[in-house]
Amino acid sequence: MRPLVSILIPAYNAEEWIADTLQSAMAQTWDRKEIIVVDDGSSDQTLAIARGFESHGVRVVTQENQGAAAARNKLFSLCQGDYIQWLDADDLLAPDKIERQLAALRKADSRRILLSSPWGLFYYRTERACFSPTALWRDLSPVEWLLRKMGQGVFMQTATWLTSRELAEAAGLWDIRLARDNDGEYFCRVLVASEGTRFVPEGRVFYRITSSKRVSYIGKSDRKKDSLALSMKLHIQYLRSLEESERVRKACLTYIRAYYQNFYPERPDIVAEMQALAAQVEGHLEPPRLRWKYAWMKPVFGWKVAKWGQMWFPEVKSSLIRHWDKAMYRLEAGRAITALRNQRGPGG
Secondary structure, three states, X not given: OOOOXXXXXXXXXXXXXXXXXXXXXXXXXXXXXXXXEEEEOOOOOXXXXXXXXXXXXXXXXXXXXXXXXXXHXXXXXXXXXXXXXXXXXXXXXXXXXXXXXXXOOOOOOOOOEEEEOOEEEEOOOHHHOEEOOOOOOOOEOHHHHHHHHHHHOOXXXXXXXXXXXXXXXXXXOOOOOOOOOHHHHHHHHHHHHOOEEEEOOOOOEEEEOOOOOOOOOOOOOHHHHHXXXXXXXXXXXXXXXXXXXXXXXXXXXXXHHHHHHHOOOOOHXXXXXXHHHHHHOOOOOOOOOOOHHHHOHHHHHOHHHHHHHXXXXXXXXXXXXXXXXXXXHHXXXXXXXXXXXXXXXXXX
């Protein structure tokens, strides 16, 4: 019998996106699937919109707000699938994403093969999504995958993975302590438990760029900074459990330096933790450097203002692009509706 795939969607205040996300899940060409939504105490119309899909076989459950990791654990406890497809409530799957990945499995493969796929950034129009290949877009062993992620500053988006139940159970539950990067930490554990990744270039995921309120955005949130620091320590622990070598230590140090500016200088406690981590891998940390576009601000306005500019100006730029793309999306949708009506003629 063909395996059952569980498409699991945690949702929180996603009223603008949840319908499109559910439609992309329902449109999967793989017929043996179940779709489950856990609404994590949304204060908008997310739950009502999701329940509108129950007549199409979507199962919807609600709980008090506990965070994305807790919602995902609830989803996993409810599902019956042989394979697990995680899908955030604002992202989309290409219609044949799951079918393409399962077709890439070979008869001799164990259930410990972790399937991955390309992902492209978009705002509203998927036809304009930008797919930019990285060093992770290929078949890799667990240690090679983590080395590239941490040493080159690249990642895979949550929905790219298709995970067997056996592998998910071996990895354990999502870490509810993590308000930021809980997906990065979780899939590190999945990778460690796996026999390696198989990259399926035909299966595509569309990763929506939303506002600075998104979970992955850190900003000035101390809770997210604490979470990121914990996730970083766990990443390093997982990689060093697979291999202890010079190249591993170098990748760990590069990884620490890449995220150091999120804590410096506002969180001296985490700064000290990062310095200790760097020492463990035979390195040290210098004060982080600003990108050249913002470095000129430091001598004029000081470090904190320059760091604020480096953090917020890209968000402003992204917001402007997002609003423009939204306007174009609505304009094109309106034209399509008008064209359809004209084809049908009066009374059509």
